[in-house]
Amino acid sequence: MSKFLKLCSCEYTKVVKKKSTKIMFIILILSMLASVGLTTLTKKVTDFADEEMANEDYKTALQTEIDTLKHELTENTSLDEASKNELKARIDVNQFGLDNEINSRVSYWKSDVLYTEVFASKMNVYNYQALEQENEAKKEQEKADKLCEIIKNNDFAGYINYQRAYQKSLFDAGVLKQEEYDAQIYFLDLVEKYEIGKEYNKDDAWKTSMYYEIQLLKASMISGIDQTTFKALTEKTYKEAENRIKIDEYRLEHNLAPYAAGDGTSLGSNRKVYDYMAGSFIQFVITVMMVIIAGTSISTEISKGTIKFWSFTPNKRWKILLSKLVVSIVILIGMTIIASLISTLVGNIFFGAKNAQGYLYVSNGNVHEINYVLFSILYNLVGAIEIFVFMVLALMLSTVARNSAVAVGISIATYLGGATIMQIINLLVKVDWIKFIPFNNLSLQSRIFTGDVSYSASSMISGLTGNISVGFSLAVLGVCVFLMIVTMFDSFRKRDIV
Numbered sequence: 020m021s022k023f024l025k026l027c028s029c030e031y032t033k034v035v036k037k038k039s040t041k042i043m044f045i046i047l048i049l050s051m052l053a054s055v056g057l058t059t060l061t062k063k064v065t066d067f068a069d070e071e072m073a074n075e076d077y078k079t080a081l082q083t084e085i086d087t088l089k090h091e092l093t094e095n096t097s098l099d100e101a102s103k104n105e106l107k108a109r110i111d112v113n114q115f116g117l118d119n120e121i122n123s124r125v126s127y128w129k130s131d132v133l134y135t136e137v138f139a140s141k142m143n144v145y146n147y148q149a150l151e152q153e154n155e156a157k158k159e160q161e162k163a164d165k166l167c168e169i170i171k172n173n174d175f176a177g178y179i180n181y182q183r184a185y186q187k188s189l190f191d192a193g194v195l196k197q198e199e200y201d202a203q204i205y206f207l208d209l210v211e212k213y214e215i216g217k218e219y220n221k222d223d224a225w226k227t228s229m230y231y232e233i234q235l236l237k238a239s240m241i242s243g244i245d246q247t248t249f250k251a252l253t254e255k256t257y258k259e260a261e262n263r264i265k266i267d268e269y270r271l272e273h274n275l276a277p278y279a280a281g282d283g284t285s286l287g288s289n290r291k292v293y294d295y296m297a298g299s300f301i302q303f304v305i306t307v308m309m310v311i312i313a314g315t316s317i318s319t320e321i322s323k324g325t326i327k328f329w330s331f332t333p334n335k336r337w338k339i340l341l342s343k344l345v346v347s348i349v350i351l352i353g354m355t356i357i358a359s360l361i362s363t364l365v366g367n368i369f370f371g372a373k374n375a376q377g378y379l380y381v382s383n384g385n386v387h388e389i390n391y392v393l394f395s396i397l398y399n400l401v402g403a404i405e406i407f408v409f410m411v412l413a414l415m416l417s418t419v420a421r422n423s424a425v426a427v428g429i430s431i432a433t434y435l436g437g438a439t440i441m442q443i444i445n446l447l448v449k450v451d452w453i454k455f456i457p458f459n460n461l462s463l464q465s466r467i468f469t470g471d472v473s474y475s476a477s478s479m480i481s482g483l484t485g486n487i488s489v490g491f492s493l494a495v496l497g498v499c500v501f502l503m504i505v506t507m508f509d510s511f512r513k514r515d516i517v
Contacts, residue, residue, distance in 0.1 A: 026342035027349075034312055034346060043308035047358055050300035051365045058293040058370075081117045085110055104145035112138045119171055127216035127227065129170045132178065137166050179211045202237045209233065213271050225276045229267045236260045236267075262381035269386040275376055290366060290374035294395070297362045298464075302402045305358060306434055309351050309406055314413035314426035316343045317511070321421050340418065340511045344504070347410055355403045359396045378468060394468075401464050408457070408496055409434045411503050418507040438462070457499050460492035 092106045112133055121129050140163035147156035169178045190200040215230045239246045239260055378394040409430050416426035441458035
């Protein structure tokens, strides 16, 4: 054992002293600083776009839309009655919005009520009138008038109370089942408690996305059909939807924005954006570093002739190769942990430690939070599993091909292009056997830590990977690594190294 440890010590010293290792470590640090710059740039770009939208003359835009709709209504003779009624309803709500300065950039809830509920009621009015059902038309007109009055008075609380009464009337009339009614009241309670959409605030836009996600999840649970994939919910996916609602509620309660909200535009806090960018850079740089270390470990020694010195020692060949593999693993784990800690330090310096969020998960029906630093390390260590696969590939190619350029080049090309090619194959080929392809079993981070993205996004990720379980992916990757290790040990043992 002491001889083997000495082998490992010698190998570690050689790797650490390499210029390439030092250069890659410096690049790793610089990439984190680059993440700070990119985060700041992203913030400026989003703020500029937000300001441009705020300065947009919505009154002129509304008037133009009204004129266009009126022209369509009078000039297009091919329109059927239903299409005409829809145009009339759109003209009415746009005119009301213009007269009362209804702008989603000022008050989201008023804009939402006007262009969804009032619009639907106005369209029903015209449709019922066309069918000469005056009583029904009158009811819908009263509903539209009541909502318009609430909007004019900016009565947010009045709208909540109106909706509660309206949902109760639907329940009493048998239109809504108990479960559906309870869900509607639950939604209204959320809107009231967290004042979702009451006033426009771009920093709180994610709350509206969380609210819509909860609605989507509730609808899926009630119907038994996943509203994102339109597949029947299993016991597992039902539980996942239930847990996601708990996490979303926790975020609303504690004002914790996710990295990416369901609308695809809300990026949460600057710290969350930095964490995402820094994590991506860390994985890429460490992958390149480990591929270079592994891809040059055997081939360089053979090309330089230094491998001959090992043949004169009492160490067996398999121990020599094993020491290189062990040292590579130790460096990979060590660099991952060090990079995670440095990334945390840089994030704390530029974006504040108080803005660092841990990871949310549900256990025994309750939401728990993993400490930020621990989560950062765990997240990057999961990414290190993927790096380990490509590192072993590079080491195998270095041993078999005995050419550093071939080993490093093929490994990096496979790392960069494999996922893209696999996505194309997944879209074109619909057979079960493709789940055994190694590239289909990577991206473990996004499949294990799903709490920072929307439910729709996590469902899409699951769909792209064919709903492959994490355990299955680890088994496939384990088999691949085992075969590569057997191949390189067999090649190193049989071939002449002198």
